[in-house]
Structures are given as C-alpha cells and as structure tokens.
Amino acid sequence: xxxxxxxxxxxxxxxxxxxxxxxxxxxxxxxxxxxxxxxxxxxxxxxxxxxxxxxxxxxxxxxxxxxxxxxxxxxxxxxxxxxxxxxxxxxxxxxxxxxxxxxxxxxxxxxxxxxxxxxxxxxxxxxxxxxxxxxxxxxxxxxxxxxxxxxxxx
Numbered sequence: 427x428x429x430x431x432x433x434x435x436x437x438x439x440x441x442x443x444x445x446x447x448x449x450x451x452x453x454x455x456x457x458x459x460x461x462x463x464x465x466x467x468x469x470x471x472x473x474x475x476x477x478x479x480x481x482x483x484x485x486x487x488x489x490x491x492x493x494x495x496x497x498x499x500x501x502x503x504x505x506x507x508x509x510x511x512x513x514x515x516x517x518x519x520x521x522x523x524x525x526x527x528x529x530x531x532x533x534x535x536x537x538x539x540x541x542x543x544x545x546x547x548x549x550x551x552x553x554x555x556x557x558x559x560x561x562x563x564x565x566x567x568x569x570x571x572x573x574x575x576x577x578x579x580x
Contacts, residue, residue: 429505429535433512437560440513441503442539442553444546448483450493451529451540465489468499469531469538480531480540497529498546500539500553506532513537520556521549 430436454462455476462470462479469480486493506513514530517539521528526549529540541549 429507429510431507431510433510433516434560434564436504436506436510436513437516437557438564439504440517440553440557440560442500442550442557443503444550445499445501448496448498448543449480449540450483450486450491450496451478451480452486452491452493453478465491469533496543497540498543500541500546500550502537502539502553505535506537508532508534516556517553520552524548524552526552 430439449468453473453476457477459470459472459477462477465479465481465485467479467481471478481491483493483496485491502513502517514532514537517537518528518530521539521541526541526545528549531538531540539549539553
C-alpha cells in the first residue's frame, strides 16, 4: 500500500503526536546491526563513519554510550509516500522559522521529526498550527490559529 503524495492533503492530515520517550543519536565505528541489536534501536543507518543508531536515552545511559543531544520524536500520523514532494521541506521550514532544530527520518508509513527536548512542546504546537492552516486552506473546519500561535510564542 503506497502512501499519499498530495502535499495539501498530507499537511492537513498529518496529525502530529509527541512521544514521551527521550532518544539520542549515537555512532558505533566498525559495528554491525546485529552487534547492537540488544540496544533495541528505534532507527538505524549505516554511514561511512559507522553504524548510527537512534536509541532511548535510558538505554544509552545504562550502557555508558556517549551522545550529544537529547531529543523527542514527533510522529506525523499520515501515511506519506516515500515519493511525496514537500512534506519534510514544509515541516523543516516551519520549525526553522521558529528556531527549532529538526532531524527528520522518513520511515515506510510515517515521517518522524526529532527535536530537542526543550523545544518539543513548542515544536508540536508549531506543527499543529501548520496542520490547521492546511485544513483552513482546504475549506475544512478552521481551528483557532490565533490560539495555536499564542501557545508557541517563546
């Protein structure tokens, strides 16, 4: 089953939700995925520098694994196609306007936006406001954008 590609629909239906779990990105030179499976990673990528994993912060702390940033994930609960154009750009662009760093991972069904813990609630509000704008532009039920925007002011 392939996901949606219409940017207006994806934004209007993205339904962002914030995970309560804190995660970290870490790297293991010369390691294979099987070597680190015990860490129960939520994401992985093989880079030239080594195996990159996204793991829960408590797991990293328990095993003494070094990391720099502590993040929280926001899942966009719309099934977007891997060939959809513009969703990650719209999300990253809007977060950039609010000074929020975003590390976006596109998985098979959903996109996941990892933001600094200190900015997580504000990032969620920014993305909900973006969704509300998309709904309003489609002529759907207009959410209270002013209320959404007031909630994200620093």
